[in-house]
Amino acid sequence: MQLYGYxxxxxxxxxxxxxxxxxxxVTQVSKHLRLGEQLADxxxxxxxxxxxxxxxxxxxxxxxxxxAIIEWLEETHPQPRLLPADPLQRARIRAFxxxxxxxxxxxxxxxxxxxxxxxxLDESARNQxxxxxxxxxxxxxxxxxxxxTTPFCFGNAPSLADICLVPQMFNARRFGVDTRKxxxxxxxxxxxxxxxxxxxxxxERQADAE
Amino acid sequence: MQLYGYxxxxxxxxxxxxxxxxxxxVTQVSKHLRLGEQLADxxxxxxxxxxxxxxxxxxxxxxxxxxAIIEWLEETHPQPRLLPADPLQRARIRAFxxxxxxxxxxxxxxxxxxxxxxxxLDESARNQxxxxxxxxxxxxxxxxxxxxTTPFCFGNAPSLADICLVPQMFNARRFGVDTRKxxxxxxxxxxxxxxxxxxxxxxERQADAE
Numbered sequence: 001m002q003l004y005g006y007x008x009x010x011x012x013x014x015x016x017x018x019x020x021x022x023x024x025x026v027t028q029v030s031k032h033l034r035l036g037e038q039l040a041d042x043x044x045x046x047x048x049x050x051x052x053x054x055x056x057x058x059x060x061x062x063x064x065x066x067x068a069i070i071e072w073l074e075e076t077h078p079q080p081r082l083l084p085a086d087p088l089q090r091a092r093i094r095a096f097x098x099x100x101x102x103x104x105x106x107x108x109x110x111x112x113x114x115x116x117x118x119x120x121l122d123e124s125a126r127n128q129x130x131x132x133x134x135x136x137x138x139x140x141x142x143x144x145x146x147x148x149t150t151p152f153c154f155g156n157a158p159s160l161a162d163i164c165l166v167p168q169m170f171n172a173r174r175f176g177v178d179t180r181k182x183x184x185x186x187x188x189x190x191x192x193x194x195x196x197x198x199x200x201x202x203x204e205r206q207a208d209a210e
Numbered sequence: 211m212q213l214y215g216y217x218x219x220x221x222x223x224x225x226x227x228x229x230x231x232x233x234x235x236v237t238q239v240s241k242h243l244r245l246g247e248q249l250a251d252x253x254x255x256x257x258x259x260x261x262x263x264x265x266x267x268x269x270x271x272x273x274x275x276x277x278a279i280i281e282w283l284e285e286t287h288p289q290p291r292l293l294p295a296d297p298l299q300r301a302r303i304r305a306f307x308x309x310x311x312x313x314x315x316x317x318x319x320x321x322x323x324x325x326x327x328x329x330x331l332d333e334s335a336r337n338q339x340x341x342x343x344x345x346x347x348x349x350x351x352x353x354x355x356x357x358x359t360t361p362f363c364f365g366n367a368p369s370l371a372d373i374c375l376v377p378q379m380f381n382a383r384r385f386g387v388d389t390r391k392x393x394x395x396x397x398x399x400x401x402x403x404x405x406x407x408x409x410x411x412x413x414e415r416q417a418d419a420e
Contacts, residue, residue, distance in 0.1 A: 068305040
């Protein structure tokens with residue numbers, strides 16, 4: 001399989017973690033988002049949305065959208081599980097993942113920050129915007145986990161929730177959020193970052209890291 | 211079951227459609243987003259994110275995030291299917307749904323438009339922002355379906371993709387997008403709106419419609 005991504009794209013980072021947790025190795029192809037490589041015609045043929053990640057399967061199918069890719073990995077390579085069997089627990093984990101993937105990440109990615117710039121927000125205002133989106137969103141995430149004491153977000157092993165959390169914590173720090181104030185999230189992140197799968201997927205460990 | 215929602219919330223609209231397609235009836239409770247009813251303490255106990263929809267199950271569990279709710283409905287009430295059995299087709303449908311739920315909807319909802327206002331964008335600029343997000347996002351959606359000729363997004367019956375598409379088309383028109391230019395999406399929307407489940411879920415048919 002091939003994964004088109006970018007070291008600092010947190011959606012790519014999610015897929016890297018999922019692949020690593022499942023012990024799947026892929027060829028990684030970097031698309032430099034700041035240089036706009038994802039906008040080139042050849043890449044648009046892979047993904048008309050001109051976004052990373054794209055996973056090209058062994059059958060040559062192009063899969064897009066990180067959560068859809070991870071659900072596909074879960075269905076085609078079930079072990080180790082990233083979602084438990086119980087529907088209620090699956091719903092809780094997906095809701096946590098979506099609260100990051102829908103409510104935080106899209107509001108602070110490069111494309112939106114550029115768009116805010118074209119609407120007159122200077123760099124300081126854009127960074128404040130991204131800071132606030134992360135701080136508020138992670139506050140919600142912390143609240144969603146209130147009362148639980150498991151090492152990972154939802155249990156004793158990493159799930160789709162942890163896969164979304166760790167890249168968002170990385171992003172939040174980039175925008176100056178003090179993530180240590182999220183006591184539960186911070187402890188979970190430490191548990192995750194002790195695992196090889198999370199370490200090897202980290203942005204700074206990628207070949208295209210700057 | 212109880213569904214906390216708002217007639218014009220497109221995430222609530224998605225869940226209404228899914229429930230109706232599966233023939234499930236629920237008690238609906240309206241939370242008036244413009245009046246900020248979702249911010250009240252009693253509602254935050256149901257959902258710390260202070261967002262609709264929330265589905266309260268027969269066991270008193272509160273489920274949040276529309277796509278997580280719909281996946282839970284699919285797992286607990288499998289018929290009629292909103293996702294086919296084939297993992298590849300499931301990935302395509304989820305990617306289409308997520309391209310709306312992550313790339314369009316969060317960037318043009320009331321919360322974000324208010325936030326843009328507090329960063330100095332006047333009403334005209336905010337509406338232009340929401341127009342552009344919808345127009346660009348739906349252009350991507352149209353491209354994702356290129357070459358297909360099925361009556362619905364991915365086949366002969368509505369799926370999670372159609373459930374996300376129809377509310378977004380409704381939103382796009384609110385912001386002045388001429389949705390007829392998306393020939394394929396427009397035809398699919400017409401197929402959907404011919405079905406009772408989509409008709410009864412429409413914003414203007416809800417008790418809290420203004």
